[in-house]
Amino acid sequence: MKLKYIAVILGTMVSSCKLFTFLKESRKETLIYNYERCIPNINDNYIFLETHFEDNQIRNFILDLGSPINVVFDDSSFKNSSLNQKKISLDNTKSADGLKMKREYLRWGKISTCLFSIDNSYMSSLTRNDMYSCNRINGIWGAEVFSPYLKGKRNKILLINMQDTTLTILDTLPEISSWIKLDAKFTALSQIKVKVQINDILEELFFDTGFSGDIMLTTEKYKKIDHTATNNRNERIIYGQISSSLSGTKHDTAYSKYCSLKLNQNLVHDSISLFTTRSVIVSALGMGVIKRYNVLVDYQHQKLYLQPNLSYTPSPPSFFHSKGFRAKLINESKIEIINITSDSKAELAGLHVGDEIISINxxxxxxxxxxxxxxxxDAIDSTKNTNKMIIKRQGKIMEIII
Structure with missing residues (x-):
């Protein structure tokens, strides 16, 4: 795949020997498309594709159009004989949150989803730091699946129909009179950059189905945004464990504010959440916004179209979100508070990051x-302020009213 070659050459500095090995192995891949409608599992603002490996293991990959390449996350629960032979290591890789990562390209055999299958697959492998047990992300399907060439008819058109929760690969554009074309450009790696206005300031964001939030900004862009229209809303500071689809979880501090967003003259939103950490190196438009639309990505002519998702309704505030904390199942053993928002009801009630939840109500x-x-x-009535939480902190059982 030509796109994969460019991704390696541009993204890292490799020896001629490693590059020769990489090109030789990559040419053995065969990509076969399925043109039937595919039904993914949409959870936690991610589009999950059930992915089948040769040894009958089934893994959950997410559709991540912000990633130029496909990635397999190697963890202790994934044992594959193909891991016995390392093919090529690439060191100078960074995730969107600035974390340095080492990846290896390995032979994985045949891999299949409801959208496509790859024979003699040769894909990047990363070790991802993820302690969370529910809706675990096992890998990424990136843009190279749909755009193996720089441009032209050998590339595909991807229809993400959020209205009926289906994905479809097309060879020709459908009727687009009801679709709105965004001001977007495609990079050499087939990533998509969209021009938008945030609080009336023009910005360029990666179109990123691998980011579950609304908008992620670099610190520089976050500070630049004029918050005049949102002065009545305090900045939220979130501390504890912060997660990303590529690098997993790490201790960090995130900052968030609300803003207005204009994708187009006819596509305007209020109360969109901006997000940043000090280490973020990419600005992106995420699934919190994208899910409000059906999406048509034309990798042949490098165009991006949106159509309002008529079935979209804003989710009611969840218990965790309303109280200002998040809890996850850690290592399949205990449910733990992973982060807390400053000055939230959770912080004022006395909850701490790392508290184990024994029960709620x-x-x-x-x-x-x-x-x-x-x-x-998370489905508990968030309007009540008399919820009884039993927690364990450093071996002590405590009661918290929140």
């Missing part, structure tokens, strides 16, 4: 399906 965490318990906690 008599809903016990000591159940077999702990992922379901996390969902039950």
């Amino acid at each position: 008599e809903i016990s965490s000591q159940q077999d399906d702990k992922c379901r318990v996390v969902e039950m906690f």
